[in-house]
Amino acid sequence: MTALALTGGLVIDGTGAPGRHETVLVDNGHLTGLTTGEPPAHARRVDVTGRVVCPGFVDLHTHSDLTLLSDPRGLSKIHQGVTTEVVGNCGLGVTGPERADLRAAVSYLDLDPAVRWTWRDLPGYLDALTAARPGLNVAALVGHLVLHAGVCGFTDRPATAAERDTMAGLLREALDAGAVGLSTGLIYAPLPFVRDAELRALAEVTASAGKVFTWHVRSYDDGLVDSVAQAVAVARATGCRTQISHLAAVGRRNWGAVRRALDLVEEANAAGCSVGVDIYPYLHGNAPLAQLLPAWAQEGGPATWVPTLRDAAVRARIRDAWTDRPTTWDEVTVSWTAHPNPAVGRTIADLAAGRDGDDVVLDLLAELGTGVMMTAGGRSEDDLRTVLDHPDAVVASDGLALDPGGVTGAGVPHPRSYGCFPRYLTRYATDLPDAIRRCTSAPAARAGLTDRGVLRAGAPADLVVFDPARLGDPATFTDPHQFATGIDLVLVNGEVTVENGGHTGRRAGQVLRT
Structure with a gap:
């Protein structure tokens, strides 16, 4: 050197x-x-x-689990100054054996079908990453979805005491092997079916290891405050260091709810807890289109629910559930599909062209299953600034390391994968040293990376x-x-x-x- x-x-x-x-x-x-x-x-x-x-910026919340195996350079991230990423967020992960149902359930991560899962556990995954020689540093969380689906499957039922013990043992092994913590994503099937007893059991293991538990909470629209309250209650009960991921309120009628959610965070921290939040500086999110389905419609996993989406009775029940959605179809854009599709880059309202937008979405899901992504709006600039200005907030992209000239450069993904940190520093930072702290030492500390984020x-x-x-x-x-x-x-x-x-x-x- x-x-x-x-x-x-x-x-x-x-x-x-x-x-x-x-x-x-x-x-x-x-x-x-x-x-x-x-x-x-x-x-x-x-x-x-x-x-x-x-x-170098420490991106606490990313989904580059597989894209860094597709192109280890991490181009979209390294070019915006990111030198460390934490993968395995939102409960999604690839730290178990490859199974068709699990791979479909975490399709958000899966942009390159040529990448094979050659490992069976977290140490094997970390070894595969090491062998790929990544262009930036990578730390990994344990994805709750892999734990739960591997033990309990995709059905709507509580884990038994024996199953909770099995998951706790697997989690303990992964944390001992170097994972920086656990993540959950209570909107990604089968995690909507998880009960509090399971969350507390896993939080206790995470707390005993001195590591972080990150939460994609159950709802970011009408149920935001109750969902944050659930995460805070687990933090209070277990003492687990807790991170609320991408805190935002979706739908005009919910604007202002982030202030009430932050009140819960402040009250918990005043009582001795360690609860943080993160957010990216954009007014649109990015997720699988299937996230819009009610939880019951996703029971059994994609192999089960995709065929049922052509059933008239099932469609009618879903349409009823969507009657009072907090966002409109002109706020939802198809950003990526697993196979070339003319829908990419167009809003659902545009695709409808006189048809009902509900039918357009259901047709896309029946055709593509989990292989279709969306960007979705419905957020408030005031809410975004409220979160970014909060002393317990850090900046995190929620994006992926992408190669614009390769297979992961398909579609029109969320621009946060390319511009999150420069956008924050140029458009939202008022105190540059403190803003850089929120992009470096503060997220590193949340992940327990004590040797990163400080010169x-x-x-x-x-x-x-x-x-x-x-x-x-x-x-x-x-x-x-x-x-x-x-x-x-x-x-x-x-x-x-x-x-x-x-x-x-x-x-x-x-x-x-x-």
Whole structure:
């Protein structure tokens, strides 16, 4: 590795402290110091005058579980300054043996059919990632869906005490093997069928390991406050460090509910809990279209429910459930399909063209099952700013590492996969040191990654150099496959991975086991 001396830049160290004009010294993969003196003669000098030097961004909430095996460079993320990702979020994961029903249930992750699951457990998955030589650091959560479906299947019933014990044992093994925590996603079948006893049992295991439990809560629309209350109640009962994922309120009638949800977080923390939240700086979300189905309609897994969507009685019952939806079909756009389809890039209202939008959605799901994704709106700018400004909030993309020139570059995915962090820093940050803290040391701490997210002597040299005058997020919902601008230099474990806006081809990431 080449020793580097980054001179002339404004150093913002990730702690929230004010920036300082110092030289950053890098050698043998680590930061060796911050100095105002003369750099060592053997170091390659890089003049970064007029730019900001900060830790690489730590993306706490991602879904790159399989895309980093498709293209380990992680292009859409590394080009926006991300040097560490946490995968396995929303209860979705790939840390068990490959099964057709499980792979279909986590289709959100599955953009490249050529990627095979050659492992049977979390250590095997982490070994596969290590062998792929990722271009950024990767830590993994244990996906609740894999645990529950592997033990209980896809039926609507509570886990027995013996089944809870089995899941708890599997979780304990995965946490001991290096997973940074557990995630749940109580809207992804079969997790809507999970009862509190199971959530508390798994939270107790996670708490005993000193790790984090992240929640995609049951509802982000009419049931948001009750859903956050459920997560907070489990945190209070077990003492488990808890993260509420992508906190937002969907549907105009629910605007303002995030304030009540944050009140619950504040009350829990005042009582000694550790509950955090994260959000991305956009007013649209991204999810499988099947997420719109009532839970009962997804019972049995995709192999069971997809054929029933052509049944008139089933369709009528679903349409009844959709009568009072909080969003409208002009707010929902088809963003990706597993096979080429002319629906991609068009709203459901546009596709309907005189037909009923409900029928359009049901036809798409009957044809494509879980292999169709959507972007969906219905959110408030005021709510977004309320969450972003909250002291317990961090920034996280909820996106994937994508290759715009490869198979994972298909469709019109959410632009957060390309522009989340530059967008936040340029459009929402009012205090740059604190904003960088929310993108670096704060999310690292939530995941228990104590050696990432801060510039200090001895830490791994993950860092970003950006030009505040040129920093930007050109990726849009109609043209998302565009790299961020103004990211001039990215180092991963001391290796120059992005320089002058171009990828160097180096892949120096590490698989982080805690």
